[in-house]
Amino acid sequence: MRNKAISIRPAMRGDFDAIEAVHQAAFSVSDFGYNGEGLLARQLHETGDAVVSLLAEVEGTPVGHVLFSHIRVEADGHPLVAAALAPLGVVPEWQDRGIGADLIKAGLAALKPQGVQLVFVVGNTTYYPRFGFKVELAKPFDSPYTGPYFMALSLDSNLLIPEKGSAEFAPAFANF
Numbered sequence: 001m002r003n004k005a006i007s008i009r010p011a012m013r014g015d016f017d018a019i020e021a022v023h024q025a026a027f028s029v030s031d032f033g034y035n036g037e038g039l040l041a042r043q044l045h046e047t048g049d050a051v052v053s054l055l056a057e058v059e060g061t062p063v064g065h066v067l068f069s070h071i072r073v074e075a076d077g078h079p080l081v082a083a084a085l086a087p088l089g090v091v092p093e094w095q096d097r098g099i100g101a102d103l104i105k106a107g108l109a110a111l112k113p114q115g116v117q118l119v120f121v122v123g124n125t126t127y128y129p130r131f132g133f134k135v136e137l138a139k140p141f142d143s144p145y146t147g148p149y150f151m152a153l154s155l156d157s158n159l160l161i162p163e164k165g166s167a168e169f170a171p172a173f174a175n176f
């Protein structure tokens with residue numbers, strides 16, 4: 001099936017319904033169940049907090065989506081340019097074919113030239129570390145998600161792990 005052409009492109013306003021449907025299908029069969037991740041994606045777009053939003057399609061049919069949103073971050077008293085990865089979803093019939101990985105890698109590649117130094121994610125600690133996310137890097141940052149599933153990845157080779165910091169997610173996360 002992977003030999004069908006998979007394309008990844010920036011999501012647009014007209015894609016909101018498709019994005020919601022992708023997350024509903026993806027999360028409904030996951031261990032967590034669907035908790036409105038599609039609505040979160042829509043709200044992040046509507047509030048202007050979406051930094052990078054990518055849609056994966058197979059022959060024009062949406063099969064996956066990832067969004068990176070603005071997050072206000074301070075490290076040892078200094079602001080950092082940062083983004084939060086959420087939500088990420090691939091429809092069940094297309095999972096385990098590398099689409100999630102392709103979306104994450106394409107998203108990180110799009111964030112770097114925008115000057116994003118740090119990317120946070122809350123999620124599975126066996127999946128995200130394969131892209132370089134580390135629990136250790138997120139640990140000093142105080143946020144509602146601080147804990148064992150809170151990870152960060154540095155896109156800035158000069159960035160040092162701070163002693164203390166904070167990470168304030170976009171307002172849409174408060175409704176989630």
Ligand SMILES: CC(C)(COP(=O)(O)OP(=O)(O)OC[C@H]1O[C@@H](n2cnc3c(N)ncnc32)[C@H](O)[C@@H]1OP(=O)(O)O)[C@@H](O)C(=O)NCCC(=O)NCCS
Nearest residue numbers: 026027030088089090095096097098099100101123124127
């Ligand atoms: C998580 C998800 C986005 C991964 O996308 P994908 O296209 O299926 O993943 P990939 O093909 O890139 O990678 C597959 C690998 O990830 C692993 N994997 C998939 N979902 C995983 C999960 N929730 N936790 C840990 N590992 C997972 C698979 O076992 C597979 O491992 P392998 O390479 O060792 O065989 C997709 O499974 C999904 O939409 N799940 C439901 C929604 C969800 O959980 N989103 C993430 C919230 S943190």
